[in-house]
Amino acid sequence: MSNDFVNEQNKCKRCKTSALSGPKCIKCGVVSHSSCLKLLKNIKFIDEKNVQCCDDDLDSTSDSESNDTVLGNDASSLENYYLKELLKQKDVHILSLEDKILILKKQINLLKQLTPPGEKTNQNKNPAQSKSLVPQNSKTTDTKPNSKTNQTKAKNSNTNIQNPIITKSEMTAAINIALKPDVIDKKDDINKENNTPTNNHKNNKQTNAFIKGTNNSNTLKVVEKNAWIYVTNLHEETTEKQIEDYLATICKTQCEKLTQNFENSKKSSFKICAPYKFKNQILDGNIWPEGTLINRSEVLCIKQKDKVISYFCEDCKFEITQNSQLLTIILELQKEIKGLNSKVSELENKFINVNAQKSVPDDCKFIENVILESQEREKRSKNVLLFNINEEDEDFEKIAKNVITGISNLVNTDNLKIYRIGKKTDGKKRPVKIEFKSAVDAKTILVNKTKVNEPYRNIKINNDLTFLQRKYLENLRSELENKNKSDSNVKYTIKYKNGLPTIVKLD
Structure with a gap:
């Protein structure tokens, strides 16, 4: 048609x-x-x-x-x-x-x-x-x-x-x-x-092309065209002043140092503004040190394998610095957390090893210790200890019987076991232990121990204590000493209540 x-x-x-x-x-x-x-x-x-x-x-x-x-x-x-x-x-x-x-x-x-x-159209321009x-x-x-x-x-x-x-x-x-x-x-x-x-007729509008002026005799001034050149791979200590002085022999330039993507990067990058007519001279690789990368396009510089150029506004730069500080704090916290985790794992391993070594439950051991302690106390309740008897006195058994007889005539001194305890040491008086037939006899002597007659007034009489009893009494005496020092108005002492030593106030 x-x-x-x-x-x-x-x-x-x-x-x-x-x-x-x-x-x-x-x-x-x-x-x-x-x-x-x-x-x-x-x-x-x-x-x-x-x-x-x-x-x-x-x-x-x-x-x-x-x-x-x-x-x-x-x-x-x-x-x-x-x-x-x-x-x-x-x-x-x-x-x-x-x-x-x-x-x-x-x-x-x-x-x-x-x-x-006067211009011929090239119909094959865009085939x-x-x-x-x-x-x-x-x-x-x-x-x-x-x-x-x-x-x-x-x-x-x-x-x-x-x-x-x-x-x-x-x-x-x-x-x-x-x-x-x-x-x-x-x-x-x-x-x-x-x-x-x-x-849709929106895309059918024709765009008007710019017309370039060609009159050189006009008095109007035109802004000189500038070229932007990007240089990277320079040393981190290189400054903008050094770049401007370096290119001063070619033309006057303005240089700006660009922000690096990585804080630990040892390279620096610069953006150079120079007159367009000196572009080719600045882009000449012979005037730059070996290994320097020069390009007119920042995009091409960013596409390099070694990406070191990044250009940010002031707000973005501030956010980057804030993020770097937060990153440092996070890394420190991660190190502390790792240390704590290692300590926790060590404690867990120790706890597992201790539990593995326990062949008998703790409750059973505690019960056994209580039974042994009660038996030991019952056995020692029939004994008394005499102190300050000289080691030179070979007849210490006779001295012990005389002390017992002087305190009470009701106690039978026949068939008593009397012997010294401990290792013999020069200058030290070992205590003498007396084993009675019953705990009643031992208690009678302990109750009336202040009735020792002459010439045995220097001899001290005490009950035979187990290791736990001695430890408890030692701690009680240190507590008594601290109380008397802290409160000078009130004095305290140790008295036995139902066979248990207790700190009480002096009347």
Whole structure:
């Protein structure tokens, strides 16, 4: 069809007004508004430029899609149906190609208008774009049956080979896939509700290009163009002043030291601002030390394997310093936690080892110790100890009997066991132990121990205590001493109550 046919039918299918743009029916050529077509029923959107709105085609199409009439084994009817479907789709692609040709012509005319006189337009400047306007899959398919097809039909009619059963709906789906229209690239041109193409004119605006001035005799001043150059891999002690002085022989520059990504990095990076005309001289690698990296783009510097450049605003720099301080505190806390965990594990291991070494439960051992202590106390309750008897006195047994007889005549001194206890040491008087037949005799002597007669007044008499009793009495005496020192107004002493030594106040 020609371009006149495209503009001839311009009455909208719904509002009956002239439509300058919008999808066009592939059957009748009517151009309608896309918003009006959405409100109509039985409208089939083929692509963003073409629809099918005529009733006869829609009825036939709907009948073919809904009616699952099974084609028989007749190969000729199957081939005829296939050819009819191909012919229906041929007109669709022809209209699509004509619309794209019209768009290309408009673009060429617009390009000619924008091109200044005396300059030739390079139509092959962007071949990829021109190719994209006419995709390869939009070429028409030759649908003429050849002689081989006729021979195949004749063979199939004369043979009894069973063909597979194919429905009309399956055949239509296969044809639609084979002749699939162009894919819409812009997501904004698709309706989200029913995935139908819509017209979007927002991106059709032309951007105005800048015109560069060329008059050198003008009195107006122009800002000099600067180039930004990034240098990295320098020593961490390098300063901005050193860089500026280093480049002073070429031109006057401004240098800024960039923040490093890592606190422990021993490299420093700089951003240098220099006049654009001296760019190539500064980018010359011969003027820089070996190993230095120089680049005009900060992005390319960041892409290096050794990433040391990072540029932040003041707020971000402050946040980074705060984060580094918090990180230091967290690392210290982690070390302390590890130390505590190691100590806890050591204590757990010790506790496990101690429990493993215990062959008898603690309760049983405690009971056994109590029984042994009670038996030992009962045995020692029949004994008394005499102190301050000289070691030179060989007849200490006679002295002991005389002391007992002087205290009480009721105690029988016959068959008494009298002996010294402890290891003999020079200058030390060992105590003498007396074992009575009964605890009553020992208690009688202890009660009346202050009645010792002359010449035995220096001899002291005491009861025979077990190890635990001596330990308890020792602790009690130290407590008594502390009480008397702390409170000078009240005096305390030790008295036996029911056989147990106790601290009491003096009357």
